[in-house]
Amino acid sequence: MQDQKDLDRAAELLSWNKRLMSMLGVWPFHSSDLIFSINFGYFSFLMILEYLDLLLCIDNLEEVIMNLTENMAFSQIFVRIITLRLYNNQFGEIITEAMKDFDRTSYKTTEEMKAFITYNSRSKIFVKLLMLFVALTASSYYLTPIIIILGTGSLPQIPISENATQIIYLLPYRFHLFYVVENMRTYVITYALQMPFVFVSGFGQSASDCIMVTLVFHICGQMSVLASRINNIGTNNELCDCRVEVRHVVLMHLRLLRMGTTIRQIFSMTLLVHLLGATSLVCILGYQILTNFAKGERGVLITFLIFQFLVLLILYAHCTVGESLLTESAKVCEAFYDCQWYNMSKSNARMIILCMARSQKPLCLTAGKFTNICLSTLTDVSQCFTRAFAKFLKYKVKYTFFKYKFSK
Numbered sequence: 556m557q558d559q560k561d562l563d564r565a566a567e568l569l570s571w572n573k574r575l576m577s578m579l580g581v582w583p584f585h586s587s588d589l590i591f592s593i594n595f596g597y598f599s600f601l602m603i604l605e606y607l608d609l610l611l612c613i614d615n616l617e618e619v620i621m622n623l624t625e626n627m628a629f630s631q632i633f634v635r636i637i638t639l640r641l642y643n644n645q646f647g648e649i650i651t652e653a654m655k656d657f658d659r660t661s662y663k664t665t666e667e668m669k670a671f672i673t674y675n676s677r678s679k680i681f682v683k684l685l686m687l688f689v690a691l692t693a694s695s696y697y698l699t700p701i702i703i704i705l706g707t708g709s710l711p712q713i714p715i716s717e718n719a720t721q722i723i724y725l726l727p728y729r730f731h732l733f734y735v736v737e738n739m740r741t742y743v744i745t746y747a748l749q750m751p752f753v754f755v756s757g758f759g760q761s762a763s764d765c766i767m768v769t770l771v772f773h774i775c776g777q778m779s780v781l782a783s784r785i786n787n788i789g790t791n792n793e794l795c796d797c798r799v800e801v802r803h804v805v806l807m808h809l810r811l812l813r814m815g816t817t818i819r820q821i822f823s824m825t826l827l828v829h830l831l832g833a834t835s836l837v838c839i840l841g842y843q844i845l846t847n848f849a850k851g852e853r854g855v856l857i858t859f860l861i862f863q864f865l866v867l868l869i870l871y872a873h874c875t876v877g878e879s880l881l882t883e884s885a886k887v888c889e890a891f892y893d894c895q896w897y898n899m900s901k902s903n904a905r906m907i908i909l910c911m912a913r914s915q916k917p918l919c920l921t922a923g924k925f926t927n928i929c930l931s932t933l934t935d936v937s938q939c940f941t942r943a944f945a946k947f948l949k950y951k952v953k954y955t956f957f958k959y960k961f962s963k
Contacts, residue, residue, distance in 0.1 A: 558668055559659045565675040566657040568769055569650065571682060575762040578754075581639040583647030595636060598755050602633055604730035611731060622729050624839050628862075631832045632756050634825055635763035642821045646766065649814055653773050667780045674776030674879075681772075681872050682765045688865045693757040695858045697750070700725035702858075728752065764869055767822055771876040771920065774815050778883035778918075781807050785890035801903045808887070808910055815880065815918035826873060827923035830932070833870045840866065870933060877920040877928035884917030 576582040580590030605626055612618035639646070655661065662668040695702075703725060724742040728749055736742050781804065788800050840863040844856060891911045899907065920928040 558662075558665065561672060562657045562659060562668070565672050566654070568675060568678055568682065569654065572762070572766050572769055575686075575758060575765055576639065578758045579636065579639065579762055581636075581643055581762070583643050583650060586643060591640060594755050594758075595640070597751060598633065598636065598759070601728070601730050601749075601752055602629060604732075605629060605728070608729045608731040620839060620842065624836070624843060624859075624862075625729055627832045627836050627839070628866075629756060631825075631829050632759040634828045636759045638821065638825045639759075639763055639766075645817055645821055649770055649817060652810070652814055653770065656773070656777060662780065663784070667783055670779040670783065671776035674772045674779065678769050678772040681768045681875075684868060685764050685768070685872060686761050688861065688868055689757050689761045692858075692861050692865045693753045693760075695861055697727045697753045699858050700727055700746075760869075763825065764872065767818070767825075768872055768876055770814075770818055771880055774811055774818070774918070775876075775879045775883045777807075777811055778880075778887055781811065782883070782886045782890040785887065785894050788894050797899060798903060801899070801906055805906050805910060808913075812913070812918065819918070819920055823921055823923055826920060826928055827925065829869070829873065830922045830926075830928070833866050836866050837863070873920070873928055874930050874933040877932070878930045880918050880920060881927070881929055884914065884919070888914035888917065 573582050577585065577587075578590075579594050580587035580592075605622070609619065609622045609626060612622060656671065659668070662671070724736040726736070726742075726746060726749065730749065732745065734741070736745055784800075784807070785804055788797055788804065840859055843859045844863065888911070891907055891914055894907065922928055922932075926932065
């Protein structure tokens with residue numbers, strides 16, 4: 556009875572994902588075309604304005620950097636939202652399969668259930684952290700102009716002549732506007748109209764990442780159970796008939812391979828875009844942090860620090876779940892080798908040998924078809940950041956020097 560209660564508490568994780576995905580209208584069992592169309596249409600329209608601003612300021616390096624800081628993050632969220640919609644049916648199939656594993660009768664021993672719940676607990680920790688820092692980043696970025704105004708006590712101004720100044724109406728995002736904000740009423744309305752973007756972008760970011768972490772760790776937990784069952788296949792020194800156990804293990808292995816392959820296909824493009832975007836964002840945000848630290852702008856500095864931490868946290872989450880999937884796949888492969896298949900009947904041994912051959916190709920998450928996502932990927936991004944940031948600063952120094960030289 557207590558074991559089933561533990562599994563019921565573990566199943567709460569799927570309820571969290573249901574709430575997140577329902578906000579976008581993409582929960583597979585209760586999808587809403589209307590909610591999705593409103594969210595996606597609003598997000599797409601503002602993304603067009605973001606790219607338009609980039610084109611208009613392409614000749615100004617500082618403006619381009621500020622735009623790319625947002626643009627690259629929002630482009631990743633755009634791909635995530637599209638992925639949630641395009642693969643809605645596949646998500647439904649995998650979640651349906653996953654829900655079967657929250658029944659006590661699915662586990663033969665308490666140790667198997669504990670191995671599964673351990674991975675479920677890790678999922679909950681990652682999901683909580685992701686939701687927390689997505690909320691902090693989205694809200695702090697939106698409130699940055701207000702923080703600046705509160706810090707200075709008034710709206711920033713720039714001199715336009717010896718006796719006149721112009722008020723700068725700071726907005727949270729760099730969306731191109733087809734009108735001029737020149738009074739407080741227009742400023743407040745424009746600021747308020749951009750508020751829904753905080754929620755759409757936040758739910759788009761967290762819903763995709765949380766469902767991926769949940770499903771991958773779920774498969775990792777089930778593969779841990781599978782490895783335990785393979786090791787416990789009853790054999791003697793002489794030929795033995797364990798047909799039922801072997802058949803059950805083979806079917807479970809095929810089920811997990813099918814689920815894992817589907818997840819890899821779903822998130823392949825998302826992970827590729829995220830890997831490229833995260834590598835660039837880490838460099839750009841590093842530059843922004845150093846620049847604002849030199850200027851002494853603490854409010855903006857804190858926002859960029861939270862943003863940087865979120866980028867690294869999501870990258871770490873992806874790499875960790877990818878590493879766990881590789882590790883558990885390797886354990887299943889070792890379990891097939893270590894079981895006493897040579898003492899089994901020919902038909903059972905043949906099935907085990909086929910599983911050995913298939914387990915040579917482990918389950919993994921991939922960025923497109925280029926590379927596996929694992930902890931070594933995080934190291935590669937860190938090294939890339941170090942090299943790229945050094946080159947970027949070198950280019951920045953040269954750009955400043957030539958700009959000063961030609962201005963004279």
